[in-house]
Amino acid sequence: MTEAEAIKSIRQHLEGLFPKVCPKCQRKYATLREYQLVTKNVGSPMSYDAEMGRWHPLKPVGAVSLANCPCGTTLALTSEGMPLFKLWRLLNWARLETRRQGISQQELLTQVREKLRQEILAGP
Ligand SMILES: [Zn+2]
Secondary structure, three states: OOHHHHHHHHHHHHHOOOOEEOOOOOOEEOOHHHHHHHOEEEEEEEEHHHHOOOOOOOOOOOEEEEEEOOOOOEEEEEOOOOOHHHHHHHHHHHHHHHHHHOOOHHHHHHHHHHHHHHHHHHOO
């Protein structure tokens, strides 16, 4: 799996999480792009399975990326619902890629989130 394939796979999953509604102010995010334009990222994304070194979890804890709605509520995008084989491929890619670059899982996920964001904002 290449980085481009990993980003494509993550993007496909994330697009499927929309539309999404803020539970506090009821703002509706129709698309991932709108969400990227309006919300502000909080901290680093985190893969709990990767942090625990579980590369083929049968019951994944998952990954999460947090962002703040303009109303101040923290919203989460997660890996919940992603098919296991897809998740395993991504975990395997992350394991090899962090080793190759000599960086942490969180650093890799932050890179991926930034690349994904640029790709989405550059799109139509
Ligand atoms: Zn809100």
